[in-house]
Amino acid sequence: MFYSNLKSLFLTFLLLSTVVVATPLRVVSITNDFASIANYIGGDRVKVSVLVNGSRNLHDIQAKPSMVLSVRDADMLIRLGMSQDKWIDGLIEVARNSKLFPNKPGYVDPSLVINALEVPTGQIDGRHGDIHIEGNPHYWLDPQNGLKIAALIRDRLSQLDPSSADLFNTNYQQFEKELMSKFSTWSSKLxxxxxxxxxxxxxxxxxxxxxxxxxxxxxxxxxxxxxxxxxxxxxxxxxxxxxxxxxxxxxxxxxxxxxxxxxxxxxxxxxxxxxxxxxxxxxxxxxxxxxxxxxxx
Amino acid sequence: MSKFLKFIIVTLFFSFGLTAQEKTATSLPNISLIGNFVGQNVDGARSFGVEEVELSFQHYLYPGVKADVFIGLGKHEEGEEEGGYEVSLEEAYVTFMSLPATLFPNSSINLPLGAMVGQKLLAVGRLNALHPEQWAFVDRPVVHQKFFGEGHGLAGQGGQLAYLLPLPFFSQLEVGYWTAVSAHGHEGGAEEEGDDEAHGVEHENAMLHARLWNSFKIGNASEVSVGLSSLTSNFNADEDNDKSAIMAFDVNLVRELSNNKSLDFQVEWFQAKYGEEGEEGEEAAARETQDGFVFTTLFNFSKLYSAGVRYSSLGKHGDEGEDVTQVAYQITRQLTETSKFRIQHNVNDNPNAENVTLVQFIFGMGPHSHVLQ
Incomplete structure (x- = not known):
């Protein structure tokens, strides 16, 4: 009896330890927009920080060494992509966090899952101005793309924290429902x-x-x-x-x-x-x- | 230019041209070109020409492993071929962003220990590691020309380890072992006339290099970086007097004022300890020290315009030579993100150097990028 109780106590302790020591995933986002979506999908299973606050031309950002710290400690990095944020590559290189190397689950580039607008064809050069060769990079400004970004974040979070996959999916469905409802309202007002x-x-x-x-x-x-x-x-x-x-x-x-x-x-x-x-x-x-x-x- | 090099360049450009017509995948590297045109006016004598054209090839070899090659076509400075152009290898290195991840891919070790091997401009102070298109002025300060040689600066062939220290602020330690490429430093440029000046630092044979770079955020709008560097050349020599040593301390404060406005203050202080050229072994005289100091202020008015002032001061080498100071003023107008016009005026407090006005147009084609520095 005594040993049975001890065994139960030990197993309970183990279970509680797992819950207590499980830390949220650290997510670094280039902007508040992706951070907001990551917070919605991840809930309390993520701790999100942002590299660039507010409305800034992301092409003009000068990467700072202090930004490296967030990247060094992160489990996931959400970038803009489309060569608009090349300074992020410098941060990844100096941070040397292999979890965030391209093609790892922690490296998230939503530009790869959206339908890009204004993708140029043929030879482009300075005569055409500052053309983005991969298309217009301001894709988060379409709520439909917000949904695709959320789906990508859900999938990657689920890869990094499979035990919380159900939670991420539930949150995604809630995000989708709320976004579509608001989209109707916005469309009506515009x-x-x-x-x-x-x-x-x-x-x-x-x-x-x-x-x-x-x-x-x-x-x-x-x-x-x-x-x-x-x-x-x-x-x-x-x-x-x-x-x-x-x-x-x-x-x-x-x-x-x-x-x-x-x-x-x-x-x-x-x-x-x-x-x-x-x-x-x-x-x-x-x-x-x-x-x-x-x-x- | 060697026939082999010509062939490589033509092949790559031809292939790039073909694949650029369509949006298909390509395994070609990122190819870029930087052009640097410089004109100068020294006491009424004017010149203008192509200072250098730099080709770069940048490509990932493996996840977390990147290769960068920079080839320059620059002017011959002296000798029979003065005024002509020569091809030189400026840098060619492979970066292993995380050695544990590359060597042990299945391991869960995530140690921020990287390595770089090849030929590289050395990070002694801030400026020496930068390429001309990254400089805030047309030329390098007299201090750098004296301590790190002419051209782009001091490069070495070898390798270095870089480790991001586990501290609550940015702190990176680099340690490298190199063989000198650009060996001899002396005052250069149009200002050089007499040769009463002491010869500069002689970098030869094996070089041991270390740099500790820390950075601290101050509020939301400012950041200050502090660096400490050390370089010992010919460090395998039996006699200390055959070795050259440079210590450098640099501080950089950047303050963002608004979206496109910022203020940048940079200070570099150097102390070099080296002997006289030509004296080696037991006959060499004791090494003497020489101090150098550079203070730079840059103001970005807007996305298009910036201006800067640079003060440089170079002391005597022991009792040899003269104290030299220079003040440089520049205004820069960006044409595009990678192209700019610049006008600069150097005022030299040195009987052997004239004041000089410089104009520059520097332009870039392609996705040229540099690591965070």
Whole structure:
């Protein structure tokens, strides 16, 4: 009897130890958007940190040595990909965390699972401006891609922590349900803009306008990465003169140019954030909430 | 250029051109080209030309194993072929990001111990390891020209281990064993006239190198890096006076002011200890020390414009030579992410060196990348 009780106590202790010592997976995300999705899917089985907070042009980020620490200790790294974040490769190289080497489960590149827009063909060079050879990299701005990103994160988390796979899947299904419900709401609120001609400073919004079936006309840049010229703006003015139009401008592009162009075109102007402002599980939804409000003001 | 090298380059470019037409998979390396055009005005004498063209080939060989090769076509500086161009191997190295993961792939050991073998610009201080397109100025400070030679700096052939220390801040230790490639340092550039100056540090035979690099985040917008480096050349020599030693201490503070604005302060301090050229063995005189100091401030106004000031100071070598100081001012206009115009003016407080104005256009084609430095 005594030994039987001891055995039961020992097995209980072992079981409790497993629960107590199981640590969350450490996830590093390049932006708040992927971090938010990872927090939703992973729940308390993940601890998520972010390399770049807020709305930033990810191409211009200077990698810092302090970023290496997060990468060194991570079980999973979620990058943007599409050569937009090449500085991440430097971090992976210096961190020397083999769990995050390309093709390992901990290396997550959602750009490989989405349908990329504006993928160029043929010979491209400087005449075409700063073209992204793998397509437009702002893919998180389509909620449908948010779903694909979430599915990828679910699959990879399940590989890294198989015992929590059911939890990840349940959370994914909840994420899908909530996202689709909100998507209907956002679409409904944006539908009055479908008759407007939309212009933007740079090709940031392609996935957003595609998702919500808005009517995108052109960018103020004549080609990507080249500042607007008077000639190009006058050409655009001719195209929008008979229509209601709106200029949308990511906050890290020159707001003054966008505002003055809006005055020139007699268009409305909306400065817009491009990324979630926090990393909590609702932050990705709040990004679209905010975009819808700012677009319709 | 050797026929073999020409053949390799033409073949690779031809193959790259074919595969670039379609979006199909390719096993070719990333191929890039950096062009560096420099003009100068020294006391009314003007020149402009192609300073160098650098080809790079970068490719993963294996998960966590990467090869980088940089070949330069640069000017002959002196001798019968002065003004012509020569091919040189600038760097060619393989990086093993994690030795345990590569050698024992089935092991669960995740030790951040990496290695690099081949030919590499050595990380003594901050600047020596950088390529010209990474420099904040057109030229290298007089201190670096004296201590690390002309051209791009001091390179070695050999290998190094790099370990990320398990500390709550970034701390990386590198230890390397190299054979000198660019051996002799002396003052270079258009300013050199008389040769009353002491010869610079002589790097030869085996070199032992170490660098400890720490970095600390200060709030959300600032980061400070501190580095301590040591280099001993000819370190197998029997006599200490045949060895050359350089100690370096560097600090870099970066402060982000807004989306595209930032301020960067860099300090490098060097102390070299070396003997006179030509004196070896028991007859060599005792080594003398020489100090060098570089302070740089860079201000990025916007995505397109930046400006900087650099102050360099080089002391005497023992009692030999003169104290030399130089102040350089530059303004840079980015054309694209990989191309820029730069104008720079060097003011030399040195009777043997003229003030010089430099203009530069540097451009890049292809996905050229460098490791975090």
């Amino acid at each position: 539908s009055p803009l479908k008759s407007d001609l939309i212009l933007s400073y740079h090709l940031v919004w392609s996935y957003f306008v595609d998702a919500f079936e808005l009517n995108f006309l052109a960018t103020l840049e004549p080609v990507p990465g080249v500042p607007p010229s008077v000639r190009h703006l006058n050409e655009l003015k001719g195209k929008v003169s008979q229509s209601k139009s709106k200029i949308i401008c990511a906050v890290y592009y020159p707001q003054k140019v966008c505002r003055e162009s809006a005055n020139l075109f007699k268009a409305s102007f909306s400065p817009l954030i491009t990324n979630s402002e926090t990393e909590d599980k609702e932050a990705y939804f709040k990004l679209f909430d905010r975009l819808v409000v700012d677009m319709t003001q």
